[in-house]
Amino acid sequence: MVRSIETTDAQRQLATLGRSMMDYSEAASMATLKDKDIAQYNMLSEVGHMLTTIGSLFGPKLGDVTTEQKQVMQDFIKYGGSNLPQGGPCLRTTF
Numbered sequence: 001m002v003r004s005i006e007t008t009d010a011q012r013q014l015a016t017l018g019r020s021m022m023d024y025s026e027a028a029s030m031a032t033l034k035d036k037d038i039a040q041y042n043m044l045s046e047v048g049h050m051l052t053t054i055g056s057l058f059g060p061k062l063g064d065v066t067t068e069q070k071q072v073m074q075d076f077i078k079y080g081g082s083n084l085p086q087g088g089p090c091l092r093t094t095f
Contacts, residue, residue, distance in 0.1 A: 011055040014062075017073065018051025024081045037085040044084070047072045 007015075025045040030038055047069045053059035065073075075083055 007055060010062075014051045014054050017077070018048040021045070021048030021051070021073075021076050024076070028081075028084070028086070033085055040084050043068075043072055044076065044081075 021044050025041045025048065028041055030041070050060055050065070050069065051073070054062055054065075
């Protein structure tokens with residue numbers, strides 16, 4: 001018997017937030033940024049990816065989210081990335 005796994009509204013909302021976080025990080029320019037600044041964008045991508053897999057068969061559970069990861073999520077919701085260090089203009093023409 002194959003068990004059907006339905007995605008809940010909360011999981012869909014978390015996945016949407018996660019994709020927004022990853023998109024923001026991907027489109028940000030890293031020009032002139034130091035490693036400690038770039039690490040913040042890496043964390044944004046990492047948490048974003050995790051949010052897209054919550055509730056999947058082998059993915060993390062909501063209870064697995066750490067305090068630090070929750071803070072990254074809350075900051076992104078509150079500031080939309082404006083609290084992150086900004087590098088030079090993004091000159092990429094393809095994504």
